[in-house]
Amino acid sequence: MKHQLSIAFILITSILSAQNYVSYFTGNTSNITTTPEFGVCMMGGASENDNASQWFLERANGGDIVVLRASGSDGYNDYFYSDLGVNVNSVETLKILNLAGATDPYVLDKVANAEAIWFAGGDQYDYVSYFKDNEMEDLLNAHVNEKGGVIGGTSAGMAILGGHYFDAQNGTVTSALAISDPYHNKVSIGHRDFLDIPYLKNVITDTHYDDPDRRGRHTVFMARIIADSEDPIRPIGLACEEYTAICIDNEGAARVYGSYPAEEDYVYFIQPRCADYEPDVILLGAPLIWEDGVIAYKIPATEDGLFAVDLNVFADLAIEQDNTEWQQWSVYQNSNTISVTESDNPDCALLSNQEVGSDNILVYPNPFINALVIKNVPNAIITVVDVLGKKQHVIFNSASETLDTSHLPKGIYFLEVETENGVSVFKLMKN
The missing domain is CATH 3.40.50.880 (Class I glutamine amidotransferase (GATase) domain)
Structure with missing residues (x-):
């Protein structure tokens, strides 16, 4: 047993x-x-x-x-x-x-x-x-x-x-x-x-x-x-x-x-x-x-x-x-x-680093992850340039737009915003 x-x-x-x-x-x-x-x-x-x-x-x-x-x-x-x-x-x-x-x-x-x-x-x-x-x-x-x-x-x-x-x-x-x-x-x-x-x-x-x-x-x-x-x-x-x-x-x-x-x-x-x-x-x-x-x-x-x-x-x-x-x-x-x-809102939009142009364009956040907000850009041509010179063009037709950046690898980028008043350039970092 x-x-x-x-x-x-x-x-x-x-x-x-x-x-x-x-x-x-x-x-x-x-x-x-x-x-x-x-x-x-x-x-x-x-x-x-x-x-x-x-x-x-x-x-x-x-x-x-x-x-x-x-x-x-x-x-x-x-x-x-x-x-x-x-x-x-x-x-x-x-x-x-x-x-x-x-x-x-x-x-x-x-x-x-x-x-x-x-x-x-x-x-x-x-x-x-x-x-x-x-x-x-x-x-x-x-x-x-x-x-x-x-x-x-x-x-x-x-x-x-x-x-x-x-x-x-x-x-x-x-x-x-x-x-x-x-x-x-x-x-x-x-x-x-x-x-x-x-x-x-x-x-x-x-x-x-x-x-x-x-x-x-x-x-x-x-x-x-x-x-x-x-x-x-x-x-x-x-x-x-x-x-x-x-x-x-x-x-x-x-x-x-x-x-x-x-x-x-x-x-x-x-x-x-x-x-x-x-x-x-x-x-x-x-x-x-x-x-x-x-x-x-x-x-x-x-x-x-x-x-x-x-x-x-x-x-x-x-x-x-x-x-x-x-x-x-x-x-x-x-x-x-x-x-x-x-404290108060840190408002990282203030890092938009406008170098050329006079449109009061705002680009944020910086650093960014999956998207960039670009404000005050009527009829602008947006060009994203990486450090190797590769470009991507997106045309905006309104005063406030969000740019999908989920496809971009992390790194340093330059964003060129071309309007009738000229070109504004922003140095940005993607995390």
């Missing part, structure tokens, strides 16, 4: 050890194909925001939702499938237990056929170590860049969505520790080598912003991106408090959701100053000193998503809204915390 029990135990153990993923399925088992609408929805890490979740589901256009997680179980299934009143075909939660689970043919097929993909909270290093540099990474990037699907996540799931990301390979890090040594092994950051999501290529996110205070470590993350890059990079920070969300549509409008004014719910859009933004001191084993620091736009997160920021022209954030606030976050010598003072 003991021998039989031992055999049974061995068989059960073998079956469990061979289990690389767990599936929890709700809905129609027959896959359908719909045309999703691109979007990114990011949440701060406590309970989900219903309005933002509805926004996320609606962009699947009735299709199939896949939830990826490395711990937990089926908590999203009923919530996404029936609780929010948005029609979807199915919700399948795939709990990935290891690298083999992430690359299992069944898992890859489900991700390939999803119209919406959601990353649950947990440990973001599980996602990085399971999903990066393999077929899963390829499918996730194809989901947003080829299919045009919607993607999102909360807590650890939000942390991995930026082009730059805190991977938590060596565990979490407090603001005080990060400031005291920006190169401590716990300040582990990935750079443009994992997810490639429109509007987030130059972004680093952070979550749980109100509990605990993450402003200091997020500032350090941005300082590290600047210091570690071979080419000039002016990073952007997006941050959510625990009960808030940022949802970005296909035009780059980032709408914020929460429960303000019933609750003090805020999100933060963060950037270094427009020029000369490098940290004063950033060395291994030494505290960060960055007196100019970063500028944060603190925005109330409302139930109706009243406030939005255009990520194409991040520096041109305002129309100023009631109850929004500009802050400067500085790190001074002999301090392991950030100093918060009032």
Whole structure:
């Protein structure tokens, strides 16, 4: 009898050890194909925001939702499938237990056929170590860049969505520790080598912003991106408090959701100053000193998503809204915390660097990422010239236009704006 029990135990153990993923399925088992609408929805890490979740589901256009997680179980299934009143075909939660689970043919097929993909909270290093540099990474990037699907996540799931990301390979890090040594092994950051999501290529996110205070470590993350890059990079920070969300549509409008004014719910859009933004001191084993620091736009997160920021022209954030606030976050010598003072819109349009001409033309932001805004250019011919002399011509016929630059590699460019009054030349940098 003991021998039989031992055999049974061995068989059960073998079956469990061979289990690389767990599936929890709700809905129609027959896959359908719909045309999703691109979007990114990011949440701060406590309970989900219903309005933002509805926004996320609606962009699947009735299709199939896949939830990826490395711990937990089926908590999203009923919530996404029936609780929010948005029609979807199915919700399948795939709990990935290891690298083999992430690359299992069944898992890859489900991700390939999803119209919406959601990353649950947990440990973001599980996602990085399971999903990066393999077929899963390829499918996730194809989901947003080829299919045009919607993607999102909360807590650890939000942390991995930026082009730059805190991977938590060596565990979490407090603001005080990060400031005291920006190169401590716990300040582990990935750079443009994992997810490639429109509007987030130059972004680093952070979550749980109100509990605990993450402003200091997020500032350090941005300082590290600047210091570690071979080419000039002016990073952007997006941050959510625990009960808030940022949802970005296909035009780059980032709408914020929460429960303000019933609750003090805020999100933060963060950037270094427009020029000369490098940290004063950033060395291994030494505290960060960055007196100019970063500028944060603190925005109330409302139930109706009243406030939005255009990520194409991040520096041109305002129309100023009631109850929004500009802050400067500085790190001074002999301090392991950030100093918060009032600030104003840095308005990087002032860097337009007009050299020739008299049309009061504005070109911004500078540096730019996916788009340039060019104002006061009626009937102008726009010529983008790279450092090798290659040109691209675009004709504008209105007083305010946006030039799509997503196809341009990073580097230095000269923008020639030819009007009836002459030619204006702008030196610009793409990050």
